[in-house]
């Protein structure tokens with residue numbers, strides 16, 4: 001099985017390539033294709049990156065090649081990490097509309113080429129932001145089951161980690177999902193949290209204690225306030241800002257720490273790549289595994305009696321042919337309200353591109 005990484009020389013792309021090899025997700029007989037642009041510095045750097053990866057991992061590196069044109073992308077799994085990112089510096093405010101416009105062109109160009117020249121079986125993992133826009137664009141070209149956005153899986157891993165830290169256990173003992181939109185509009189599904197070693201009553205007590213009587217109805221306002229406070233500290237006390245995050249409840253930490261990390265200039269490439277490689281590994285593994293991801297829904301799941309249409313992060317079964325089923329039990333009322341509001345906001349973002357819920361991808 002072969003993997004192509006679009007935007008391989010970017011911060012996330014490089015990490016994805018290195019982790020694919022280091023974690024031995026790709027055997028030496030498979031191929032890793034580094035995809036750059038012929039007219040930008042990434043073209044030259046793609047050749048350099050190939051040399052660097054072989055230099056580092058000669059003993060177990062897969063075959064590595066370079067492609068500089070979308071038509072030349074050939075792989076079973078394609079990681080879409082090309083495109084612009086929000087500025088990574090303190091106080092920077094992302095122009096979401098400009099980012100979306102620029103990356104829409106990137107999504108559309110690659111999706112069209114893969115649809116025209118591909119095998120018809122590729123699975124695409126969207127990393128670039130806005131993830132939901134990338135999923136909608138690619139789903140329209142390739143069919144909705146062959147594309148998944150990794151944002152909800154990254155948000156899920158962060159949520160599990162924060163819950164685990166608060167309980168004093170390791171992350172692998174915590175289950176549960178974050179859904180919704182990647183970023184500030186994520187929906188921590190507290191009702192799905194499971195902790196190995198705790199029975200249902202113990203878990204309910206533990207979760208209630210971690211939540212401290214809060215509901216998701218106030219979560220958006222908490223995030224806004226958190227950003228203002230962290231933004232103020234970032235000016236001359238970055239360490240203090242990270243310390244302040246530690247005092248907050250797990251779901252708020254799960255959103256605010258990555259925001260702070262990006263603003264600090266470090267970006268979040270390692271964690272992003274880790275979550276991405278998890279999904280690639282799942283697709284290559286051959287078994288069906290439950291993950292969370294942004295997918296294009298067509299009414300197959302209901303929340304509070306409302307069928308969901310359009311792109312949304314939800315728990316899904318992921319396998320070699322893409323995602324097959326949504327695994328979302330009826331959420332708690334506050335989760336349902338936030339999910340529906342988030343779905344509405346994503347729809348509003350996609351509508352100008354003709355990709356709103358009404359323009360559903362039926363396949």
Ligand SMILES: NC(=O)c1ccc[n+]([C@@H]2O[C@H](COP(=O)([O-])OP(=O)(O)OC[C@H]3O[C@@H](n4cnc5c(N)ncnc54)[C@H](O)[C@@H]3O)[C@@H](O)[C@H]2O)c1
Pocket residue numbers: 006007008009010011012013036037040042081082083084085086103106126127128129130131150151154182267268269272
């Ligand atoms: N989903 C997530 O959780 C998550 C997390 C972090 C970053 N991201 C997103 O991943 C993307 C990459 O982030 P990064 O930090 O690696 O950015 P980066 O600027 O370091 O790298 C961007 C890469 O995209 C390529 N590129 C830029 N414009 C292009 C175009 N028009 N056509 C083709 N290729 C182009 C560049 O050559 C480079 O290789 C961004 O959209 C970012 O917002 C997503």
